[in-house]
Amino acid sequence: MIFFSTLKSEALRLLKNVSVLTVCILGPLAYFLLYPTPYENDVVRSQKIAIIDEDNTELSRSLAFFANSSSEVQVRGYATSLKNAQDLLERGEIFGILYIPKGFERDSFLQSSPTLSFLANSSYFLIYGSIVNGLYQATQELNPQIKIKQQILYGDYALKGSNHALQKDLLTLKSSPLFNSSLGYINYALAAVFVVILHQMLVVGMGIFGASYTYTPTSPALSLLFARMILFACICIPLFAFYFGFGFSYYGIHHHAKISDFWLFSLGFIFSILSFGNFIGTLVSKPYQATVLVLLSSLPLIFLLGFIWPLENIPSPIQTLVQFIPIFHGVNALLRLNEMGADFQSIFHYFKNLLSLGVLYLLLSYLVIILRTWDKKDFLSFCKKFTIQKLQNKQN
Template identity: 45%
Template sequence: MSFTRVVFEEFRAIFTNIPVIFVVIVGSFLYAFLYPAPYKNNIVQSQKIVVVDNDNTTLSKKLIFLVQASAEVDVDKVTSSMKKAQELLNQGKVYGILQIPNGFEASVYRHIPVEVFYLANASYFLIYGAVIDGIHRAVEEFSANIKLRRLLFEGKSQNEDIDLIVRDSIPLYNPTVGYINYALAAILVFILHQTLIAGAGILGATQNEQNLKGIKGYWNEIGGLKLVLARMFAFFCIYVVLFLLYFGFLFQLYGVNIGADIVSFWCFSAIFILCCASFGTLLGLLINHPALPTQIVLISSLPLIFMMGFIWPLELLPKPIVWAIHFIPAFEGVNGFIRINQMGADLHLVMNDFFWLLGLCIGCVMICVLVIRQKMGNVNDSEKR
């Protein structure tokens, strides 16, 4: 059987297998439109904080008013107990704390520099950034107002006290400082990864189940390498179209930043698709029940998301887990796409990820061929008996 004929048989097997179609085509479309729904507002605003006012004076209340006026934070409670504030933070009822020290007003009127303390829950990066940025802007505005009042009181011009260095925050890779470029860009790539592995796994598991029932097919009549390469090529053609849909239409629809040049993007995309296809093919060869690949993919999705490094820091994960996650195509793939597409990196800057995916792909192909040969040897031995 020629390679072209095997590819044709693979396409026919894919498009006549309802579970594979549902996962690969329907699943990719549904997740693409349903998953982004919680992130449509994009910007993090009105995060609850508690203010520990140990001064309880007119100036401290003015500072609290300015903080409350910030779009990023919402003053939920005002207390004089730091212990109570920490309890609220630990319970998740608030996401940040602003502490105004005792003697705040007196120090300001005496022209003595005074410090206010603020902290936020760093478990959620965007919430943490919103709380810290909102409080910081309010404090800067308060400080500027105090400085202006002092200059007017002393009869000086406002221009006589000009700040030589001014802080101006420019979010380079996340212009909106929201979830779209922070999480959604990576999640959409992860969806393609999961549906591809599940689809290839279901197809292989279905054929294994048919073998156990004594039903022979084209997959029993050809060599292992030809079968594996043909299956990878068939899924590659399908996912090139899905990549065009995701990166060409959905990224534009959701306002995801696109900074990749076309050559770097497609070179990295090609090796990523082939690696995922080989990984899914290997999974299918090891499973005899068509329902198991989908279950494995669904159960592993949430843990894998937190191991990718863009939601939860890798430094906080156990080293054995960080080592093991490198053998899942999504890790190098997602992080490579973030650097290429969101940060505008050239291909040579992600060559470590590229070569790792290439090595992982070759390794999966070799293991697939060995597994197929082992199965064919077992079948031949049983027929001889």
């Protein structure tokens, strides 16, 4: 009876709290529409490169021409040496270097295996992928020229197909992107950022809602915690369905997880988020403190989750600390489940950790409420009696 009365009163309080509803409902919807807008094209264009042409032949000049004609690549100029090109790269004036070795044309016409070298800072993965794709298209344009020249050199023997080397492309690129076939931002980071957005918005909303409540010694701690978890679950579950259902399809994000595996994990993740949100809500005393706390931690948190900055480069104490935040396990598991096609067994340790965190933060929330509602006079009286009793026991 107490629980249903608490649930009703908390539901009415939630419906009247415009700030919480705005953060938890309108916030995720606004981020869903606005955040991916700059990356919707998912590609970059006209990236500047320098060419070192030691062959200086008609074929090497044709390669440079085709590269410059590509929408992905813009040839800034020719470098006289590798050191000169590296200086341009380090200053940010170019993003890649194409090295054409001496003998490139001769090797191409004589059926040898010509080698082209490309140097770039691959940490700029969008730029790197764009340039590689542009150079690949340029080499493809050279293949007909090479075949015609070989047919002239080798005559009808080549045309009859007895030499198989003349019947295939001489210049090829072997590339196999495993989990990001578009080599773009959408499939690389947006899937993880969506999870971060949902986590942070819900924690902020629950923090504001919890801090807006005045705790008294008669406050039903457990009823309050479970009532809030049920109410915010009614917001959280539809948002998960919207983001990972319609949202992923709308932006073309890969999702390979089984529906049963996804929802089993997501429900555990949601339980952990709601428990953590309850803890933040009981911990802060003023609504704005929850907003400040979560927003200030958002950007550092993204770099600590392991999908942008390698975990191996993060100090061990910080790695340990970040694992007490549900989003760490949520992001890493959902990326493996959705984008990499992992089975549930391989992410079970993340699921187990989330359930443990959910129970931990639920207990901590209960403890904080008890401490906040414990009358100070009663507490001091208890401490005094406890101390006197200890002294008496020692004397006896």
